[in-house]
Amino acid sequence: MAKQLVMVKSLTMTGSRFALASIIAGGLFVLLLSSLHLLEPEFDPTWRFISEYALGDFGWMMHLAFGLLALAQISVAITIFPHIRTVTGYIGLVILGISAIGVIIAGIFVTDPITVSPDDATFSGSMHSIGAMLDYTPVAALLISLSLSRLDVWRPMKRVLLTSAIIAIVAMLLFVIQIPQDGQFGPGVLAGMFGRFLILADIAWLTIVGIHATKLGASKKM
Template sequence: MATENAGKGLRSTSVALATTALACFIYAAVALLTLHFLRPDYAPASNFISNYAVGRYGWVMTTWFLAMSCGLLALAAGLHTSGLRSITGRLGIFLLLVASVGLVVSAVFPTDIAGAPSTRSGAIHDQSFLVNVGSIFMASILLSVSFATHPAWRSFRGIAWILTVLILTGFVIQFLTLHKGMPYGLANRFFVLVLLAWLFGVTLRLRSLPPV
């Protein structure tokens, strides 16, 4: 009975954490979409989404970073309570935590707009961008591997790998377009789109996870 009650408690905790993460990611998606209407002067093809943090309505983009950070933190905690205990699972969860911290750094240190003087804040933001992208990309791979070893997650591994391949595609496209004259802004938005798809997919699965 005690073991059963403990299991129900962990399940309730996982659902609560997944719900929190889902709320954060929904806010992030709505905020980012809204910024495209609030700042039509930022051409999507030639501006990273980070540029929205500079100038009018910059606070909206700042809250986007913070919402993503909180969402990753809640998701990492939820995945841990769901029973992912393999080495790959633990490493994937750890990398989500790394990205969560990195997103706070991105929020605190705004980027430099193209053509503006380089600043220490912009340099730190660029470094955090690389950490965030790399951490989440590696986390998606490691967690997809770990899903195959956990009974409650095994049926989700196919979807997880499809979403991970999309993140890989976005990752490659993003770095191939990091040149002047290339549509790096669109590539950036594609990467964020597939990243959100992965986050929503994993979070929704966590909320509906069957008991083992």
Template sequence: MNKLTFSKYSAVGFVSILFLLHIINTTVNPTWQPISEYALGEFGWLMNLAFILLGCSFAFSGMFLIQKFTNIGSKIGGILLLLASVGNFLAGFFNTDPITTSPENITVIGQIHSGAAGLLGLMIIATIFVTIQFYKQPSLKPFKISILLTTTLVWLAELILVGGMGYYLSKTNGMITEDTPIGWYGRIVIVLCAVWCYVCANNLQKANFQRT
């Protein structure tokens, strides 16, 4: 099985597990609690696995881009995906503190998780560099529309999340509470990131890179 297939399967695995957790773990309120909270419940190991799978999806796509293409844009995109994958791996091994934890009681492990989660932003930046390659590389041009649409959705969802956080958190002194209904915003962003990885890997395979 090659890197691109691994990337696709890992992305599907992440989304499938996340969907399952919304069914079997009803202690987390998806309207305001982030997905990291699933790692604290009875089925926490599933959320840990999901984070690791998403990290694998980023990593395999990143490695492929670095190895297959020689231009600087592809390599920057690949490196950013690899760095983002590290964030997911760390999130999978270091659980978050409960979202209601006061700042003075946040643990070192919780701080590591929060910092790791922030690396997802590098993946979102990577989508720009990679999408450009679908317009520059002759073999990728036939697939430029699907990757552009997916990248647009990722960025639109991210901007809505940032705007929503800015609006609601300004009313709660920066604390995520039941009065900050941004849980679904974050879920949509991370699911779209997984979808983007699937679409990217699938398009690269269609462009006759299957055996790499």
């Protein structure tokens, strides 16, 4: 019990601000992404990736959105670090950190249009793809949720944490299934739609963790 109280205090002193930052960053990411659907309607959301918004007139908004997503991931990792005490949890944190690095890389380098053949990929497009492939936030979410659920202060959120993490895992699998083996994308290939479901599922889990951590910080101050 004493150890758990120390961990909650640590969250209150350093984690609450990062928890709030993750919530704000996640909300702004959704706002920017939603706006890009209206500002750049030439990218069909059913089969064009969100990364391609960086190719349009408002590309800077997509770069900013990627930065906000990475900020949300890093903020959550810092917030929950004092509460991780299992190997599973630490592995999840490492994966979340790698995912954030991948998102940063994807945000720096502009993707190639989805219609470009892998053989004709540019350096920027290749680097973007490498960054995107490093993002395994759903796996991190599941491992971290299993670890946090062992603590009394997180146990009331066990069902919500695990459900949201599993939804993200399912979304990731459905997205992977949509990727054509020959690499030929086009209307009818719903990779874009499932990719959007995946990113929203990631944001949902990050936000859930951030909100509960914020509540823990507030209750400790009281």
